[in-house]
Amino acid sequence: MKTLYGADSPQALYDETYENYRRFLNPPLARVMKISGSTIEVRAQGTTIWDHNGKAYLDFAGGYGVFTLGHSHPRVVAAVHAQLELMSLAGKTMFDPLAGRLARELARITPGDLEISFFGNSGTEAVEGALKLARAATKRSKIVATHDAFHGKTLGALSASGRAAFKSAYAPLVPEIVHVPFGDADALAAELDDAAAFIVEPVQGEGGVHVPPLGYLARARELCDRAGALLIADEIQTGLGRCGMPFGCDRDGVVPDVMTLAKGLSGGVVPIGAYIARPSVWNAAYGNAPLMHTSTFGGSPLACAAALAALEVLRDENLIENARLRGEQLLTGACRIVSEYPSVLREARGLGLLVGVELTNEGYGGTIIPEMLKAGVTAAWTLNQQRVIRLEPPLIVAPDEIERALEALRAGVHAAHERLGTLQSDSR
Numbered sequence: 001m002k003t004l005y006g007a008d009s010p011q012a013l014y015d016e017t018y019e020n021y022r023r024f025l026n027p028p029l030a031r032v033m034k035i036s037g038s039t040i041e042v043r044a045q046g047t048t049i050w051d052h053n054g055k056a057y058l059d060f061a062g063g064y065g066v067f068t069l070g071h072s073h074p075r076v077v078a079a080v081h082a083q084l085e086l087m088s089l090a091g092k093t094m095f096d097p098l099a100g101r102l103a104r105e106l107a108r109i110t111p112g113d114l115e116i117s118f119f120g121n122s123g124t125e126a127v128e129g130a131l132k133l134a135r136a137a138t139k140r141s142k143i144v145a146t147h148d149a150f151h152g153k154t155l156g157a158l159s160a161s162g163r164a165a166f167k168s169a170y171a172p173l174v175p176e177i178v179h180v181p182f183g184d185a186d187a188l189a190a191e192l193d194d195a196a197a198f199i200v201e202p203v204q205g206e207g208g209v210h211v212p213p214l215g216y217l218a219r220a221r222e223l224c225d226r227a228g229a230l231l232i233a234d235e236i237q238t239g240l241g242r243c244g245m246p247f248g249c250d251r252d253g254v255v256p257d258v259m260t261l262a263k264g265l266s267g268g269v270v271p272i273g274a275y276i277a278r279p280s281v282w283n284a285a286y287g288n289a290p291l292m293h294t295s296t297f298g299g300s301p302l303a304c305a306a307a308l309a310a311l312e313v314l315r316d317e318n319l320i321e322n323a324r325l326r327g328e329q330l331l332t333g334a335c336r337i338v339s340e341y342p343s344v345l346r347e348a349r350g351l352g353l354l355v356g357v358e359l360t361n362e363g364y365g366g367t368i369i370p371e372m373l374k375a376g377v378t379a380a381w382t383l384n385q386q387r388v389i390r391l392e393p394p395l396i397v398a399p400d401e402i403e404r405a406l407e408a409l410r411a412g413v414h415a416a417h418e419r420l421g422t423l424q425s426d427s428r
């Protein structure tokens, strides 16, 4: 009898998939995933992923922030099904009603006078668009970004990102991009002269979940205005409720000149990325040049239908408030575990449902994440900082699910603590 995905047995599906990764997709990733006990995800609904053996996992990696509505939210899936019957990709020689509606909706829900959108297919593409827009609008070339930032892995976004290990193989990168410490407004002030833009995440996600001092973005706003530079808020991970507020920049009441969005925007069902800009900025760049920045697939009817449905769900299910409340519960619980195991954990921090747990030694992650998987909970490292495990569940998460994840984290940390004890007695 065939199982899901047409394999003869669950084990055959695992063997085939592992072998395909090892030979044809990404050999070193195949090894790392095998060692960390990753199985195969075959189905997902709500906060749960099922693997090829039928084991259920509570998803606290959350697709690195994609699954804000949980997996396969029925209203988003229904909207996509209905749209699929009509048309999936736009021909783009004619107007597309859904792209227009989505742009109008984004203008309505984003802060201030952010109004004109561009749609691509991913976060990095949104960032590329924002950087290009800033250069074209200001006729300046310098971009200021922050140490440890993560903006994506295409060349422009990568150049603005912070982690040298991801960048050095590709030198020379896009010129005139400089980096300043995150959260340090004085360091920013020293670099802004003649800059086209400052690009910043309201909370650094992949850099290890760093929440800047309150007032940092407001100060950045003032400094950008004074220098004639644009403020680009990269809200790809922090936006649309993740931080327990509509957007990360709401924490400081700041209106950026350009905002980037992706991840949760289309409810985790069809990829989309977007930037939205002030009309003055957009017009300065492209007022007479409608085809300067385009994308064949960007903002497809399927993706826009998904995004429109996802934004409705976010509102109707009051998910931003749930993210705030559950985020407080998660952070409080994680801080308690930090105080129980100071030899393994240094700190827990975060905003809303973007929580990071910093280890005293990055090696412990290799025990904690597999132990959490064994306990049926997924979690993930942050991309630019392997010493931080992120907990980033869907915004629909329930109180008892937070407690289950905390129990799994405690079990993982306890295992790392025990291992540490064994290593110390072995070395005596």
Ligand code: PLP
Residues within 6 Å of the ligand: 064, 122, 123, 124, 125, 127, 150, 151, 152, 153, 201, 205, 206, 234, 235, 236, 237, 238, 262, 263
């Ligand atoms: N910007 C931020 C803040 C991100 O967190 C990410 C991805 O993690 C990106 C940009 C890149 O998005 P994508 O992986 O969709 O290209």
